[in-house]
Amino acid sequence: MADLTSNFLGIKSPNPFWLASAPPTDKEYNVRRAFEAGWGGVVWKTLGEEGPPVVNVNGPRYGAIHGADRRLLGLNNIELITDRPLQQNLEEITRVKKDYPDRAIIVSLMVPCEEQPWKDILKAVETTGADGVELNFGCPHGMAERGMGGAVGQVPEYIEMVTRWCKENTKMPVIVKLTPNITDIRKPAEAALRGGADAVSLINTINSITTVDLDAMAPEPTIDGKGTHGGYCGPAVKPIALNMVAEIARNPETANLPISGIGGVTTWRDAAEFMALGCGNVQVCTAVMTYGFKIVEEMITGLSQWMDEKGYTSVDDFIGMAVPNVTDWQYLNLNFITKAVINQDACIECGRCYAACEDTSHQAIEMSEDRKFSVKDDECVACNLCVNVCPVEGCITMKQVMPGELDERTGQKVPAEYGNWTEHPNNPGNTCASGK
Amino acid sequence: MPNSQMTPGIAPGRLPKDAYAKNFSDLHAPLDAHEAAVAADRCYFCYDAPCQTACPTSIDIPMFIRQISTGLAEAAATKIFEENILGGMCARVCPTETLCEEVCVREVAEGKPVEIGRLQRYATDAMMEKGVHPFERAEPTGKKVAVVGAGPAGLSCAHRLAMHGHDVVILDGREKAGGLNEYGIAAYKSVNDFAHREVEWLMQIGGITMEYGKRLGDGMSLADLTGSYDAVFLAIGLGGVNALRADGEDLDGVLDAVDFIAELRQADDLSKLPVGRNVVVIGGGMTAVDAAVQSKLLGAEHVSMVYRRGKERMAASEYEQELATAKGVTIIYNAQPVAIHGDGAVREVEFEYTVEEDGKLRGTGEMFRIPADQVFKAIGQTLEGVPDGVAVERGKIVVNEHGRTSQDGVWAGGDCASGGDDLTVTAVAEGRDAAIDINATLMA
Incomplete structure (x- = not known):
C-alpha cells in the first residue's frame, strides 16, 4: 500500500485529506470524531476576535x-464564522492537538483589517500548539459586509498587507485562503506571495442563489420571506476550482507557491485530480456534510490503490504532474485531427x-432506416458532443486521423507537424512568414 | 366450522376475512412522487423513440416522462390523453413488457426498462384524482353518431367524436359501461372501481349519452341506427366463447372463464364468491391467466392452467406466466383436454399430451387426469351478433385502415374488427382513428 504521508509546509499528516474550515470543524466533539475516522488534518472553523461572538441566523442556513x-x-x-466564544475554541484546539499530535490542526482566522487584532489572535493561537493558520479572505456573506472575509480577498493590496502582518507576527506557517469571486485568481495569489504567504488554499465558496421559491417568490434558503446570496460548494464547483488551481500552478510568478486544494472534493479521484494540478493536499467539506466522516476510508484506500497501480510510492511523485499539460488555447495543436467512432x-x-x-451541431451523424447511427467523417469536426451525451460509456470514442491520412471534411492530408493558431495563416496577428 | 382451502367441492370463504383485500389489492403499487422522479430520470429521451413507435396509440412517451421529471404530472397526463383517452386503464392493463417497455433502449441494454407503465399511471392518476378533464368540446355540429358498445373502442371513439362537437349516443347491452375494463380483466389490475371512475371522468367532455340494456338484434337493428344517426360505430367486442368440444363439457362446475371473471369483478364481497378446491383453467391467453390467478387468490388449493401448445406459443406474455406461477398457479404446457369426468358435477379433467410438428399439433396418446371441482374454459372468444350487410372474414368485421366496414356510414373497431390484436390499447387506437375518419366524413 502506497505511503500517503503528507508534508505540507513542514506540517505532517498521515494522509493529504484535511477537513476544510467549516461546520464540521467547529468544535472538539466533531474534530475528535473526524480524527477517529481517519482524517489527516483539519482547518478549525474560523475564529474571530475576542468578545461577544457573531450570531447566526436561526432559519435555514x-x-x-x-x-x-x-x-x-x-x-x-x-x-x-464560529459563533462560539474564542476562549472555548482555543481550549478545545489545545486539548485535541495534545491528544492527536500526528494530525494537522490549522486554525482559520478572520479579524478586522487592522494589525493589532491580527497580532492578538495569532498570539492566542500559538498557545494551542496548532500547526499553522489559514487566513479566511473568502467568506462571501455576512462577514464581507463588515469589511472582512471576501471583502479582503477581493482587494489584492489588502491580502498582501494582512498576510505581511501575520508573517511578521508569527512563526507559524501562514496559508491564505482565496475567494473565487474575482475575475483573475492569479492576482490575489500573487498578492499573498508578495505578503510572504507560505501557501494559498482555494477555492472558498462562490456567490450563489441556489433556487427561488416560486410560491414565496424568494430565494432559498428563505428566512422570514427574505433570502441572501450564499456560498456555493460541493461537486458542482469542482471544475471551477480545478481551473483556478491550475491558473496559479502554471503562473510563473506563483508556480512554486504551495496550494491546498478545495472545491467539491468528494472521492479519492477528485483529490488525485487536484493534486495532479499542483495541490500539496486537499480540503473537504461538502462531502462529509453529506455522508459523514467515514468517507475518508474510501479516499485513503482509493488513492493508495491508484498510486500502487501507477507505481507512485509517495504523493510527491504525482503532485503537479498535469500542470505542464495545461496550456493556452492558442498553443493547442490544430493539426491533431480526430473523428468520432460509434x-x-x-x-x-x-x-x-x-x-x-x-x-x-454539425449534422455529422447519420441515422439509417433501421435505426443504426454512424458518423459522417466528411462532416465530423470531432467536437466530442456525441461522446458526452451518449449514455453508454465508451460507446463513442474519438479516433485520431494519423498524419498523412486524408481528413475527409477538409479534403486535406493531415500534416505531420505540430501547428497552432499563433502561426496559422488565418490569424491576423500571425507575424511568421507564411508566404506573405 | 369455517371453510378453508381444503374444503371439498366449490365453496366460498376459503380464506380468513382480511385476506381478500390484501390478495386483490393493486398488483403494482402506485409510484410516489420521489419514486416517479427517480424512474423518470432513467429515461434517455431517445430520438424518434422506439417506445413511442411500439405504442399502438403512439403516445409521446419521452415527452410525458420529461414532464414528470420537471414536476408537471398533469401536463404529462394531458400529453398521454391526447393520444389515448383511456391512458389510465392502459397504464394498468397494457402488456408493456411486450410493447413500449420491450423496446425501451434500457431494456435492450441492461434488461431493465424505464417503467413506462407505472409512470403513465403516476401522471394519469395525478390528473384524474383531481377530477380535472383536460379537453373541451368543440362547438356542436348538429351531427349524431351511434356507438354500439361501451368498451375501450367505443369509449375512445365516443370521446373523440364528442371533442369534435358531435352528439354521441353509446348503446351497451350490459348495466355498466366499460366493457372488458369493467367486466373482463383481473381485479388487481383495476382496483377501487377504477373502470367505472374512468368512464365518469371521460364523460366530462359532454355530448355523450349512455343507454344501457341495448343490444343489436334485440329490438334494435343496424338499419334503425343508420336511419336515425349520421354515422354508426360498432364496438361490440367478442360476445361468444369457443367450446371445448370435449365430452362432459355440460357437467356442473364447467364454466366460461369470462363469466367467472365478470362475476368476480362485480362481486361486492369476494369472501362470498365460491371457488373450487381444485380448479383447472384451460387456455393460454390473458383471460386464462386472469381466471387462474384470481381462483388462487380466492383460496383454491390447487389451480392448474393447461395449455395445448408450448410456452413460447402462449398468448399470455412471459411476465404474465411468471405472475401466475408466483401466485401459485401450476402451468402445464402441451396438453389438450380430451374429456371432463364426473357425475353431475365435474370431478376430473382428462388431458392428452401433445407435440407440435411443423406448426401442426397432435396428441401423443399419453393421457393424464387432474382433479377438478371447477373448470374454466378460456380458449378464445368469438364474434356474435353482427348485423346483416356488414362483411365478416375469419371471425372479424372487415375494416380498412380508417375503421370503415363494408357498409357505408358504418365503422367498427376493437376486438370485433379485423386488424387488431385484442388489446385494450389497440381498441383505444382504433376507436380514436375511426372517430377521426367519421369526423372527416361528416364534416366534408
Whole structure:
C-alpha cells in the first residue's frame, strides 16, 4: 500500500485529506470524531476576535441543488464564522492537538483589517500548539459586509498587507485562503506571495442563489420571506476550482507557491485530480456534510490503490504532474485531427448523439432506416458532443486521423507537424512568414 | 366450522376475512412522487423513440416522462390523453413488457426498462384524482353518431367524436359501461372501481349519452341506427366463447372463464364468491391467466392452467406466466383436454399430451387426469351478433385502415374488427382513428 504521508509546509499528516474550515470543524466533539475516522488534518472553523461572538441566523442556513434521486450536487450556505466564544475554541484546539499530535490542526482566522487584532489572535493561537493558520479572505456573506472575509480577498493590496502582518507576527506557517469571486485568481495569489504567504488554499465558496421559491417568490434558503446570496460548494464547483488551481500552478510568478486544494472534493479521484494540478493536499467539506466522516476510508484506500497501480510510492511523485499539460488555447495543436467512432455493438440506439449533432451541431451523424447511427467523417469536426451525451460509456470514442491520412471534411492530408493558431495563416496577428 | 382451502367441492370463504383485500389489492403499487422522479430520470429521451413507435396509440412517451421529471404530472397526463383517452386503464392493463417497455433502449441494454407503465399511471392518476378533464368540446355540429358498445373502442371513439362537437349516443347491452375494463380483466389490475371512475371522468367532455340494456338484434337493428344517426360505430367486442368440444363439457362446475371473471369483478364481497378446491383453467391467453390467478387468490388449493401448445406459443406474455406461477398457479404446457369426468358435477379433467410438428399439433396418446371441482374454459372468444350487410372474414368485421366496414356510414373497431390484436390499447387506437375518419366524413 502506497505511503500517503503528507508534508505540507513542514506540517505532517498521515494522509493529504484535511477537513476544510467549516461546520464540521467547529468544535472538539466533531474534530475528535473526524480524527477517529481517519482524517489527516483539519482547518478549525474560523475564529474571530475576542468578545461577544457573531450570531447566526436561526432559519435555514443551507440551500441545495439535487439530482433526480436527491443526490446532493451543490450546497450553498449563509453560515458565518464560529459563533462560539474564542476562549472555548482555543481550549478545545489545545486539548485535541495534545491528544492527536500526528494530525494537522490549522486554525482559520478572520479579524478586522487592522494589525493589532491580527497580532492578538495569532498570539492566542500559538498557545494551542496548532500547526499553522489559514487566513479566511473568502467568506462571501455576512462577514464581507463588515469589511472582512471576501471583502479582503477581493482587494489584492489588502491580502498582501494582512498576510505581511501575520508573517511578521508569527512563526507559524501562514496559508491564505482565496475567494473565487474575482475575475483573475492569479492576482490575489500573487498578492499573498508578495505578503510572504507560505501557501494559498482555494477555492472558498462562490456567490450563489441556489433556487427561488416560486410560491414565496424568494430565494432559498428563505428566512422570514427574505433570502441572501450564499456560498456555493460541493461537486458542482469542482471544475471551477480545478481551473483556478491550475491558473496559479502554471503562473510563473506563483508556480512554486504551495496550494491546498478545495472545491467539491468528494472521492479519492477528485483529490488525485487536484493534486495532479499542483495541490500539496486537499480540503473537504461538502462531502462529509453529506455522508459523514467515514468517507475518508474510501479516499485513503482509493488513492493508495491508484498510486500502487501507477507505481507512485509517495504523493510527491504525482503532485503537479498535469500542470505542464495545461496550456493556452492558442498553443493547442490544430493539426491533431480526430473523428468520432460509434461502436455498433455497444450502441443501444437511443439516438441522443443524432439529436445533439443534427439539431445543435454539425449534422455529422447519420441515422439509417433501421435505426443504426454512424458518423459522417466528411462532416465530423470531432467536437466530442456525441461522446458526452451518449449514455453508454465508451460507446463513442474519438479516433485520431494519423498524419498523412486524408481528413475527409477538409479534403486535406493531415500534416505531420505540430501547428497552432499563433502561426496559422488565418490569424491576423500571425507575424511568421507564411508566404506573405 | 369455517371453510378453508381444503374444503371439498366449490365453496366460498376459503380464506380468513382480511385476506381478500390484501390478495386483490393493486398488483403494482402506485409510484410516489420521489419514486416517479427517480424512474423518470432513467429515461434517455431517445430520438424518434422506439417506445413511442411500439405504442399502438403512439403516445409521446419521452415527452410525458420529461414532464414528470420537471414536476408537471398533469401536463404529462394531458400529453398521454391526447393520444389515448383511456391512458389510465392502459397504464394498468397494457402488456408493456411486450410493447413500449420491450423496446425501451434500457431494456435492450441492461434488461431493465424505464417503467413506462407505472409512470403513465403516476401522471394519469395525478390528473384524474383531481377530477380535472383536460379537453373541451368543440362547438356542436348538429351531427349524431351511434356507438354500439361501451368498451375501450367505443369509449375512445365516443370521446373523440364528442371533442369534435358531435352528439354521441353509446348503446351497451350490459348495466355498466366499460366493457372488458369493467367486466373482463383481473381485479388487481383495476382496483377501487377504477373502470367505472374512468368512464365518469371521460364523460366530462359532454355530448355523450349512455343507454344501457341495448343490444343489436334485440329490438334494435343496424338499419334503425343508420336511419336515425349520421354515422354508426360498432364496438361490440367478442360476445361468444369457443367450446371445448370435449365430452362432459355440460357437467356442473364447467364454466366460461369470462363469466367467472365478470362475476368476480362485480362481486361486492369476494369472501362470498365460491371457488373450487381444485380448479383447472384451460387456455393460454390473458383471460386464462386472469381466471387462474384470481381462483388462487380466492383460496383454491390447487389451480392448474393447461395449455395445448408450448410456452413460447402462449398468448399470455412471459411476465404474465411468471405472475401466475408466483401466485401459485401450476402451468402445464402441451396438453389438450380430451374429456371432463364426473357425475353431475365435474370431478376430473382428462388431458392428452401433445407435440407440435411443423406448426401442426397432435396428441401423443399419453393421457393424464387432474382433479377438478371447477373448470374454466378460456380458449378464445368469438364474434356474435353482427348485423346483416356488414362483411365478416375469419371471425372479424372487415375494416380498412380508417375503421370503415363494408357498409357505408358504418365503422367498427376493437376486438370485433379485423386488424387488431385484442388489446385494450389497440381498441383505444382504433376507436380514436375511426372517430377521426367519421369526423372527416361528416364534416366534408
